[in-house]
Amino acid sequence: MILRPKYSDIKIICYYLGKIILGMGLCMALPVLTGMMFGEWDAVLDFVIAMMVCFLFGFSFIRLFYTTETLGWAHGLMVASVSWLMAAFFGAIPLYLSGHFLSFLDAYFESMSGFATTGLSLIQQLDHVSFSHNMWRHFIMFIGGQGVVVIALTFLIKTAGAFTMYAGEARDEKILPNVIHTARFIWLVSLVYLALGTAALTAVGIFEGLPFKKAIFHAMWIFMAAWDTGGFTPQSQNILYYHSMGLEIITISVMFLGALNFKLHYAVWTGNKKELIKNIEVITLFITIITTFSLCAVGLARAGIYPHAISLFRKGFYQVISGHVGTGYSTIYARQFITEWAGLPIIATIIAMALGGCACSTAGGIKALRIGIIFKALRQDIKKMLLPEDVVVIQKFHHIRDIILEDKHLRSAAMIALCYLLLYFVGALAGMILGYSPLESLFESVSATANVGLSCGITNAYMPALLKLTYIFQMWIGRLEFMSVFVLFGFIISMVKGK
Amino acid sequence: MKKIVVYVLCSMFYVLCLSAWAEIITSKDLIENAKMHDNSVVQFQGEVIGDIMARGDNVWVNIKDGTDAIGIYSKKDLIAKAVRYKGDYNYKGDILLVKGVFHRACPQHGGDLDIHIYEASKIMDGFKTPHEISFSKIVTAFSLALAAMGLAVLSAFRRNYGRKNKGS
Numbered sequence: 001m002i003l004r005p006k007y008s009d010i011k012i013i014c015y016y017l018g019k020i021i022l023g024m025g026l027c028m029a030l031p032v033l034t035g036m037m038f039g040e041w042d043a044v045l046d047f048v049i050a051m052m053v054c055f056l057f058g059f060s061f062i063r064l065f066y067t068t069e070t071l072g073w074a075h076g077l078m079v080a081s082v083s084w085l086m087a088a089f090f091g092a093i094p095l096y097l098s099g100h101f102l103s104f105l106d107a108y109f110e111s112m113s114g115f116a117t118t119g120l121s122l123i124q125q126l127d128h129v130s131f132s133h134n135m136w137r138h139f140i141m142f143i144g145g146q147g148v149v150v151i152a153l154t155f156l157i158k159t160a161g162a163f164t165m166y167a168g169e170a171r172d173e174k175i176l177p178n179v180i181h182t183a184r185f186i187w188l189v190s191l192v193y194l195a196l197g198t199a200a201l202t203a204v205g206i207f208e209g210l211p212f213k214k215a216i217f218h219a220m221w222i223f224m225a226a227w228d229t230g231g232f233t234p235q236s237q238n239i240l241y242y243h244s245m246g247l248e249i250i251t252i253s254v255m256f257l258g259a260l261n262f263k264l265h266y267a268v269w270t271g272n273k274k275e276l277i278k279n280i281e282v283i284t285l286f287i288t289i290i291t292t293f294s295l296c297a298v299g300l301a302r303a304g305i306y307p308h309a310i311s312l313f314r315k316g317f318y319q320v321i322s323g324h325v326g327t328g329y330s331t332i333y334a335r336q337f338i339t340e341w342a343g344l345p346i347i348a349t350i351i352a353m354a355l356g357g358c359a360c361s362t363a364g365g366i367k368a369l370r371i372g373i374i375f376k377a378l379r380q381d382i383k384k385m386l387l388p389e390d391v392v393v394i395q396k397f398h399h400i401r402d403i404i405l406e407d408k409h410l411r412s413a414a415m416i417a418l419c420y421l422l423l424y425f426v427g428a429l430a431g432m433i434l435g436y437s438p439l440e441s442l443f444e445s446v447s448a449t450a451n452v453g454l455s456c457g458i459t460n461a462y463m464p465a466l467l468k469l470t471y472i473f474q475m476w477i478g479r480l481e482f483m484s485v486f487v488l489f490g491f492i493i494s495m496v497k498g499k
Numbered sequence: 500m501k502k503i504v505v506y507v508l509c510s511m512f513y514v515l516c517l518s519a520w521a522e523i524i525t526s527k528d529l530i531e532n533a534k535m536h537d538n539s540v541v542q543f544q545g546e547v548i549g550d551i552m553a554r555g556d557n558v559w560v561n562i563k564d565g566t567d568a569i570g571i572y573s574k575k576d577l578i579a580k581a582v583r584y585k586g587d588y589n590y591k592g593d594i595l596l597v598k599g600v601f602h603r604a605c606p607q608h609g610g611d612l613d614i615h616i617y618e619a620s621k622i623m624d625g626f627k628t629p630h631e632i633s634f635s636k637i638v639t640a641f642s643l644a645l646a647a648m649g650l651a652v653l654s655a656f657r658r659n660y661g662r663k664n665k666g667s
Contacts, residue, residue: 040588045636052643059650063657097636127548127563128628130588209552209559235549235561237568243552243559245609305603311610333530333567333612340533340603 004498005491011065012075013082018061020083020148024090025054030139031094035132043098043130050093057090077484078491080149084476087148088112091140098133100124102461105468110137112472115144116479117362119231119328119453120471122461126236131217134234138221142194144479145228145258145362146186176266189265190227197223197254204246222247226254228362231328231453239318239329248318251329259285259325259357261369263400280397281358284372285324292352293320299344316345319454324352326363328453337456338440346456350443353452354424364451364478366420370413372397377410419482423449423474430470431458444471449478523596526567533603533612541601543569543614544622547585547592551578562595570613571597572605577619584625594623 028051035044071079088111096107106122113120114137123129129137176182198220205215218234225232235241239251257265264282267275276282296316306312315332319341322329337346356365380395387393395405403409424446431441436458444458448471459471477485524541545564552559558575560582561568571578586592599616602608607615 040630042630042632042636045632045640048640049636049643052640052647055647056643056650059647059654063650063654127568127586128588128591209554210550214550235568236563237561237570240570240611241549241561241568243570243572243608243611243613306610307604307606311604311606314609315604331611335530336533336612339531 004494008067008069009075011067012069012071013078014061014065015067016071016075016079017083017086018058018065020079021054021061021086021090022058024087024148025051025058027139027143028054028094028136031132031136034135035130038131040130040132043132046094046097047132047136049097050090053093054090074487074491077487081480081484081488083148084112084115084480087140087143088115088472088476091115091136094136095123095133098129100126100129100133105465106461109468109472111140112475113453114138114140114230114232115148116451116475117141117145117225117228117230117326117364118448118451118475118479119225120448120455120459120475121232121453122459122468124461126234129234134221135217137232138224138230138234141228141230141232142190142224145224145230146190147183185266186262189262189269193227193254193257194220194223197227197250200250201247204244204250205242208242208244208247210242222251223254226251226327226329227258229255229258229326229328229357229364229451230362231322233329238331240331240333245314248314248331251327252318252321255322255325255327255329258327259361259363261358261360263360264358267400275400278398280372280376280399281368284368284375285358288352288355288368288371289321289324292324292348292355293317295351296320296345296348299346299348300341303340303343303345305340319349320352323349323447323452323454324355325357326353326365326450326452328447328455330454334455334457337443337454342439346439346443349454350446353446353450353454354420356450364449366417366450369399370417373405373409373413374417376405380405416481420449420478423477427470427474430467434464434467445474448474451475451479524601526564526569529569529601530567530612536601537603539601540598541614542596542598543571544594544596545569546594547582547625549587550585551582562597570608570611571599571616572608572613573597573599573616573619577616581619581621583621584627586625589628589630591625591628593621593625596620596622 028047032044032047032051035041035047088108091114092104092107092111095101095110096104100123101107101110102124109120109122176185198216201219201222202215205219206212210218221232221234224230233239233241239248261281264275264279293316297312300306300312300316306315318329318331332340337349341349354365355371356367357363359367359369376395376397380393383393396402397405424442427445427449428438428442431445432438440456440458443456446452447454458467522542523544524536526543526545529536529541529543543562543564545562545568548561548563548568553575556575558573558578560571560573560578562571563586581595582593584590584593596619597614597616598618599614601614603612604610605613
């Protein structure tokens with residue numbers, strides 16, 4: 001029997017949603033300040049309007065649904081899943097008002113792509129976008145990478161059930177015993193790297209010929225999108241705009257750091273540097289990056305596109321690592337994936353995108369931890385078959401500490417991996433139904449689901465609305481790693497069918 | 500007769516070459532058919548976007564023809580003479596017509612798809628883009644701010660009233 005949710009359940013969910021919407025409005029202060037700094041008054045108004053809409057909804061929700069009840073597991077997961085839909089909606093308002101989108105759906109797509117740290121974009125005339133709107137596009141990636149709920153936990157919510165919301169954002173690992181301290185640690189790490197990364201990228205920008213002010217802002221935005229494995233850039237040519245090897249090297253380093261587990265960052269920050277070479281995720285990530293790049297390199301060498309090994313390495317490695325860690329920065333044109341990289345290179349890139357970065361990081365995809373666990377389990381089963389029946393085979397893996405591999409680890413890893421594979425397939429099917437080739441459809445579907453942002457040219461403002469909706473859904477569910485979205489579906493069904 | 504035939508054939512070849520050279524290629528064509536155009540002389544036209552990035556005696560500038568922007572590598576003085584406005588939020592950039600050698604994967608620049616140019620001429624001047632403040636946006640922002648402030652005050656008042664009632 002399905003139980004229909006009570007009004008008190010809806011009150012709890014709406015109350016916390018109100019707080020998150022309020023937080024979203026406060027975040028818009030940053031683009032407002034940026035606009036004021038550059039005298040972009042028309043753009044400032046876009047953000048003031050959106051901010052006030054957030055305050056109106058936020059205050060209304062908090063007032064109407066005020067409650068002191070504690071969040072349960074289902075409530076927390078519901079808040080996490082709905083808050084991402086709402087954040088994308090409110091975040092889309094200033095984007096739509098900018099006049100750079102053909103419809104509100106396009107602005108919503110951009111906003112969801114930003115929050116989910118995907119990087120697929122439908123913006124028009126990107127090279128003529130204001131500083132304040134660019135600040136917002138990149139800042140939502142920074143918020144989304146850390147987590148919409150994580151930001152609310154850091155500043156606005158201090159409640160006993162906070163972990164449920166935190167877990168709903170696909171972060172099932174607490175770094176510190178207290179979840180609010182965990183959220184603050186995530187922000188501390190991100191802000192320290194933001195300062196260092198911006199300084200390094202600014203220096204490169206100035207060296208490569210950018211004016212001082214622009215160098216600082218471009219550096220900050222590129223860092224935000226690289227660290228959060230997002231992929232938005234302030235220019236339409238993506239990273240190719242800069243024609244700079246220095247910038248490519250720094251962005252590779254930043255996006256790789258962003259794809260590492262925050263728990264690993266904590267271990268290294270607290271002096272446990274050995275974790276870097278022992279951790280199952282790092283080892284798996286290293287192996288899969290080398291494997292996918294090798295496949296790509298063989299394909300590119302056979303095709304004979306690049307005149308020498310350095311260019312092949314520079315282009316091949318950049319697209320593969322950017323796809324693997326889920327950033328989506330590129331130094332080739334979208335259509336080149338189809339016209340020049342067809343065959344082994346594009347297949348290697350699709351595999352890299354599908355695998356993804358580390359768990360509890362800003363990256364998307366199946367995740368290295370799950371791949372590592374599945375392979376360990378496979379190894380255990382093969383060992384069992386080779387050894388006498390009465391021998392007990394114990395398989396361990398190292399993730400911060402030594403853990404004995406149990407069925408529950410495998411079940412959880414395999415279930416999420418299967419969900420990702422199914423979603424990759426469903427998105428590809430949608431693309432094929434709408435008239436795109438199987439390879440293009442699969443590439444774009446994997447890119448959207450794994451929150452990568454590399455495109456082979458399907459994603460543009462003129463693609464069918466149904467495909468835009470499909471990719472929005474894929475970006476959302478892929479970022480939240482299914483569970484909280486499944487709970488939302490369950491909640492809706494129980495509202496209709498429950499007794 | 501033989502001389503006439505040779506003359507006609509040479510003339511036809513010259514006209515064909517000229518028309519091929521005169522044709523302005525699009526970014527879409529360059530990207531889609533990169534292999535075909537590799538190492539050939541092309542003419543490309545579009546808006547100067549972003550910045551002119553100096554690299555020694557040369558510069559990088561990106562030109563967008565409406566679909567995609569292509570990286571243009573040039574001598575510094577060639578671009579300095581031709582470009583005044585660069586496209587960004589405040590300006591519509593100059594429209595340039597450039598001629599140079601197209602590279603599908605430039606050996607000098609790490610495999611970038613680019614054009615090394617030796618001719619550049621301005622087709623159209625850029626201009627400052629007006630960004631008028633919309634009156635309807637001001638009214639909307641003001642009304643929403645009033646409503647949000649009213650709601651915040653009402654919430655605070657009710658909370659205080661509730662506390663007082665509990666206290667008494």
